[in-house]
Amino acid sequence: AQSVTQLGSHVSVSEGALVLLRCNYSSSVPPYLFWYVQYPNQGLQLLLKYTSAATLVKGINGFEAEFKKSETSFHLTKPSAHMSDAAEYFCAVTGIGFQKLVFGTGTRLLVSP
């Protein structure tokens, strides 16, 4: 079975500050990991994905994440937050074959001026 745990249902940062959203995974097989963003009343948009290539993954909108097997983590970071980054962020895991994405409960990012 696979699962992800997102620490913190809400994260608040000031505009220009570092963004760090935490995700830890559990998987009995080599995992593939994803971060999605969801803006209000919209579907999910893929930010970035780890599929066993480079452990440091760069995504859209200046986000990146690092796969750390020893820590079973895949935290999402961005050096400088923008107001437009305010949204819900979901970490997800799947195994070989990509047959089933298992999502975390999400972290709402709040960005203040």
Next chain:
Amino acid sequence: EAGVVQSPRYKIIEKKQPVAFWCNPISGHNTLYWYLQNLGQGPELLIRYENEEAVDDSQLPKDRFSAERLKGVDSTLKIQPAELGDSAVYLCASSLVEDEQFFGPGTRLTVL
């Protein structure tokens, strides 16, 4: 390129009534997914289609939920009868390659 289209965007019904949601995936995407997203939660897979075949429906409550994907293109998800606990957002996604799913905007269902 048009994205995944879902309709309606919002639906309000009374309990015990039937309801149906429609999804048109991105052209050429042979894999289609229906997810349920409860408030404050991540999406949970209900059913996955490869072309017209339902290859994973293990999480679909078959006593009241049904789905079809005729001709392997668009799909319909139905609930009959709806219960109060079915209030949620129903998301459709499609994919061409295995590692990237594209999501529609969802249908927000409210059951009164």
